[in-house]
Amino acid sequence: MPNRRPLTSLGTITAISIRKGETIMVGRLQGRSAVITGASRGLGKAAADLLASEGCAVALIDLKAHWAQAAADEITAAGGRAIGLGCDVSDRDAFKGAVDEAVQAFGRLDVLVNNAMWNLYEAVPDIKPETVDRMVSVGFSGVIWGIQAAAEHMKAGGGGSIVNIASVSALLGMPNGLVYCGVKAGVTGITRAAAAELGPHKIRVNAVAPSTVDTEGVRRVVSAERIQDRILQTPLGRLGSTEDIAKAVRYLACDDSDFVTGQLLTVDGGLANSLS
Numbered sequence: 631m632p633n634r635r636p637l638t639s640l641g642t643i644t645a646i647s648i649r650k651g652e653t654i655m656v657g658r659l660q661g662r663s664a665v666i667t668g669a670s671r672g673l674g675k676a677a678a679d680l681l682a683s684e685g686c687a688v689a690l691i692d693l694k695a696h697w698a699q700a701a702a703d704e705i706t707a708a709g710g711r712a713i714g715l716g717c718d719v720s721d722r723d724a725f726k727g728a729v730d731e732a733v734q735a736f737g738r739l740d741v742l743v744n745n746a747m748w749n750l751y752e753a754v755p756d757i758k759p760e761t762v763d764r765m766v767s768v769g770f771s772g773v774i775w776g777i778q779a780a781a782e783h784m785k786a787g788g789g790g791s792i793v794n795i796a797s798v799s800a801l802l803g804m805p806n807g808l809v810y811c812g813v814k815a816g817v818t819g820i821t822r823a824a825a826a827e828l829g830p831h832k833i834r835v836n837a838v839a840p841s842t843v844d845t846e847g848v849r850r851v852v853s854a855e856r857i858q859d860r861i862l863q864t865p866l867g868r869l870g871s872t873e874d875i876a877k878a879v880r881y882l883a884c885d886d887s888d889f890v891t892g893q894l895l896t897v898d899g900g901l902a903n904s905l906s
Contacts, residue, residue: 658884660685663736665729667719667776668746670697672845673795676872677743677879678702682710684880686741689732690714693746711736719746719772720764729779738787741883742780744773744794744817751806751851762809769813770820777824781833789832793882794821795875796837796894798902814839818894825892834891836882841898844869865900 664681668674669690678688682705690705692698695716702714713735717728733739748768750761773794784790799807800814818837825835842848842860848869849857861868878897881887896902 657683657685658880658886659741662740663687663689663732663738664741664743664883665689665691665732665739665776665780666743666745667691667717667772669743670694670701670714672847673840673843673872673875674743674745675701676876677745678712679705679708679710680873680876680880681741681883682708682712684884686883687711687736688713689728689735691717691719691728691746693718718768719744719776720767722771722775722778725772725775726779729776729783733783739780739783740787740790742776742784742790742792743879743883744776744792746772747795747813749810751810752808753806754808757809765809765813769810770816773817773820777820777828777835781824781828781831784828784833785831790834791883791887792824792828792833792835793879794835794837796821796839798839798841798896798898800839800894801896801902821894822892829891834882834887836887836891836893836895838875838878838882839894839896839898839902840870840875841896841901842869843875844871860901863901863904864898865904868899870897870899 659681664686666674666678669678670692678690682688690698690702698716699714702712705712715728715731717724719725746768748764752761777792780792794817796817797814799811800818803811821835821837828835875897878895
C-alpha cells in the first residue's frame with residue numbers, strides 16, 4: 631500500500647507510484663478541472679483550495695471578478711492551477727458564459743460545486759419581496775443554471791460530478807429562516823431530480839448539508855450566545871469548519887464516490903440526528 635503524506639497545508643497526497651526510481655505524487659483529482667461558485671472566501675474558497683491540492687485545475691467564480699481572482703492567485707502561489715471569474719449566478723447567460731470560459735481555459739469540466747448563496751434572515755412578518763427574489767434567484771435558480779451549463783460539457787466529456795451545497799436547515803427548520811430553509815430544501819429536490827436525469831450520462835449529482843460553519847461571516851452576524859447554544863446542541867461539541875465541508879465536497883467530487891448519486895450528505899457533527 632502506498633504511504634500518504636502531506637503535500638501542502640491545502641491537503642494530502644492520495645496516491646504515490648514509483649517509476650524508474652522516481653516518486654510520482656498523484657492527487658485524487660489529478661488532471662481534472664472544477665468550477666466553484668461563491669469561491670472567494672469561506673466554504674467555497676476552502677473547497678477550491680482542497681480540490682487544487684488534489685491536482686484539480688479550479689475556476690473560482692464570485693460576484694466580483696477581483697474577489698475571485700485574488701483567491702485564485704493564492705492557489706496559484708501555492709502551486710495550484712486556478713483562474714478567477716466574475717459572475718452573478720442568478721443570470722443564466724452570464725453563468726453559462728463563465729462555465730464556458732473555464733472550459734476554454736482548462737479544456738474540460740469534471741466538477742461543479744454550486745456554493746453561491748445570498749442570505750438575509752427575517753421573521754415571517756418582515757419578509758420582503760426583494761429578499762425572496764434575491765435569495766431564490768441566487769440560491770435556487772443559480773443552482774439550476776449551473777447544472778444546466780455544466781451538464782452540457784460533462785455530457786460531451788463522458789461524465790462528471792456536481793456537488794450542491796444545501797443545509798441541515800432544509801431538514802430541521804429554524805426561526806427567522808423561512809426563505810433560507812425553503813431555498814435549501816429546494817436544492818435537495820433539485821439534486822435528486824438532476825441525479826435521476828443525468829445519471830445515464832455518467833454525471834453524478836449530490837448535495838452536502840452543513841450545520842453552522844465557523845467563519846468570520848457567521849461570527850459577525852450570530853451572537854456568541856447563539857453560537858454556544860449550537861455547540862451544546864451538537865453531539866461532537868463544536869461548530870463545523872470550512873475544511874470539514876471541503877472534505878465532503880472532495881469525497882463527492884472524486885472517484886471515491888463513483889457509485890454515489892442523488893444523496894444528501896449531512897456534515898453537522900450529529901446535530902440533525904440528535905434534534906430529530
